[in-house]
Amino acid sequence: MRYNVAQLLKEQSGHTRQYTLREAIDALDPEIAPLSPLAGTVQLIRTADGIFVLGNLHTSLELTCARCLVPFALPLEFSLEEEFRPTIDIHTGATLPLTADDEVATRIDAHHEIDLSEVVRQGILLAIPPGPICRSKCAGLCAICGKNLNEGACDCKRDEIDPRFEKLKELLDKK
Ligand SMILES: [Zn+2]
Ligand SMILES: [Zn+2]
Incomplete structure (x- = not known):
């Protein structure tokens, strides 16, 4: 889930790259039990301040039914909308100051790489319904x-x- 955005950072606002993602997420989080790889599309858009990530992703997870306690498969779709900001100036190589709302998960690293794994992890955990049930009439x-x-x-x-x-x-x- 890593993308090198060095070239895109040198382009003007509005320029985009589109990627098809398909990646195993078994090691993403102990609370996430995937039954299929994470798949979908990721669009990277150059903004004035960094790179906006627009993802439409899906996977399926094994969850335990809150009513009958039997494991079941839940198809999960979720979207990502996050702006990643550079830590190094692409033109000068100078270290950029971090602002108050810069989170580690949405930093473009010193090699101009974006790592989506943390925002994907958070996105999946948020998309899991509380008290999941195996069927509506369980x-x-x-x-x-x-x-x-x-x-x-x-x-x-x-x-x-x-x-x-x-x-x-x-x-x-x-x-
Ligand atoms: Zn059930
Ligand atoms: Zn009984």
Whole structure:
């Protein structure tokens, strides 16, 4: 996920390069379990201050369903929109001062290279839905016996109340 932008930095604002990306991301983050490589397009656009990265990327991840706890595959699409800024002046070779909003992840290094791995890592983590579920109608696990109800019903009495609501039931029964 590294791109050398030395030539693009010498060009005028608005000039672009387009790349097709296809790269394994197994080592990107311990929380990310990819089932397929990261793929898509990356457009690098020369701006007044640096290089704007526009990415349209997709992969698929193995996640654990929050309801039934079974692993499932989630196709994931996300976009990147980040401006990378040079640390070295391309014309003079002088070190450029960093501004307050320069992050390490979006610096163009001393070899005029952009490394997308950190912004990709953040983009994937942000794109994963909280409490992912394997299907919209996932029946989850029986709260009593723990059986995966997607595989069929169990014999537990369905009218049994969640122990946390027993106090509420008492209150309701009072009237
Ligand atoms: Zn599920
Ligand atoms: Zn049960």
